[in-house]
Amino acid sequence: MTIFLQYAISGLMVGAIYGLVAVGFVIIVKSSEVFNFAQGELLILGAFVCWALIFQLKLPPWLAVAGTLAFAGLFGMVVERFPLRPMIGQPLFAIIMVTLAVGICLRGFLTAIWGGMSWRVFKPPLLPPEPVRVGKLLLPQQHIYGFFIAVVVVLVLSLFFKYTRAGLAMRIVAEDHKVAQAMGISVRRVFRNSWAMSAILAAIGGILLGSINGINIPLANIGIKAIPAALIGGLQSIPGAVVGGLLIGLLEGLSSGYIGHGVQDVVAYIVMIVVLIFWPHGFFGLETIERV
């Protein structure tokens, strides 16, 4: 039982970070229906930039993190402005392919700058590394911090959507572009904000995962797990994305513990297939309201 809990809890803690990145993915889907296949690369971009600010430019960690988040937000806006805004009104498939191309280019540039397969490690780490003992369980402190940071960020976001004017504008655009325009809301500004937010969330995920495991280019594949997490949650739902992330994390933890290391990389996709077969709209998919 202790071993089970150990696997499950550490899985859930990583899962919260997946959920955070998946929320970013969902924000873009909701506002513009675009699938951002560059989410994984945005994640490693954040991780690398933060690492470089701390260990190459020798900035204090708090400043480096703040700088990384600001950079990520700007970068998201730039991606929205250049390859994507001119594509508004074009077929969705073409837009999605553009995001894929952005991701591949980004991966190439990052490889060129910070090196291919070699690991970049946060040393000293951003979060305290020593594990703590809770009852019989041994929990890495980094995971605990990561979990709470992810939870707090998601909570702040949901408050933002519920209680601020900018959040309301984003939800209105998510409902209907034409109505939003008739109400005088700038749909473009909402697109820009959602890309900025999504890139910031990816960067937070990247910094957390990077400081726990170290950074290399294939870390981007973890960012892409945001897509199954979002799909499991129903693609339109922010709580759904969190649940999807947690579920994937949980099953990864269990499967790598009981079945063997290596399985965890495919578990997300197996879960996604199974869930979509039985719940094609995901767990929290929005249904269009039809009154009878």
Place this chain on the structure above:
Amino acid sequence: MLNINNIEVLYFNVIQVLRGVSLEVRESQVVTILGGNGAGKTTTLKAVSGLLRTEEGQVSHGDIEFDGVKIHRKSPEEISRMGIIQILEGRLVLEHLTTEENLLGGGLIRKDRAGVKRDLEMVYGYFPRLKSLRRNTSGYLSGGEQQMLVIGRALMSSPKIMLLDEPSMGLSPLLVKEIFGILGTINQEKRLPLLIVEQNVKQALTLADYGYVMENGRIVLDGPVEQLRENEDIKEFYLGLSAIGERKSYREVKHYKRRKRWIG
């Protein structure tokens, strides 16, 4: 205050929908545009609000002035910020948002938050039913309530003129009467000009001060509603009354079509 001067509208640069339409809305006036399906009524409204652009349409000729400013090249956001608010056809509520969130959304383009709060109470005053439904998901409101909600949402942006596209569509006669009554009250109390596109000619001619009749992208007839109500053709084709003013029995009508006087 709103002048449409001889506009032509093209969709996709080829399909001509309006062929020279001119109309005018004066301060605190209610103006209605009547006409059959495909006459160009909705297109006229979209030309004013700028939403034409989002559908690959454009004003290719003529201009539209609002308080002396030419607006036909402006974006829909700029136009709505000037106080021209269009209520789209079909009661488009933001269905997963609550009633109150819908209304607050209408106030997003304003800077004065105190004014938004005041106007929220004003809207609840005009539509008391919305107040009791403020926390309900708007997608589940009834048709009449949704129509009230979209009118209230437009009022929340403190408009200088409201463009309404078929507010009566799909509603029971009783509700149509209620909603037109409230529109009349709003027009009188707030001196708010309304430009209403309608198929429900009887209601529209009761509420409006001035009317235009459109067909095939042109205005074929216009005048103060008192005149329009007495017009033989309006009676015959839109109100379904025979020349004597009695309800017409269609059983006795021979199947030839009376030629409208305005078709040349």
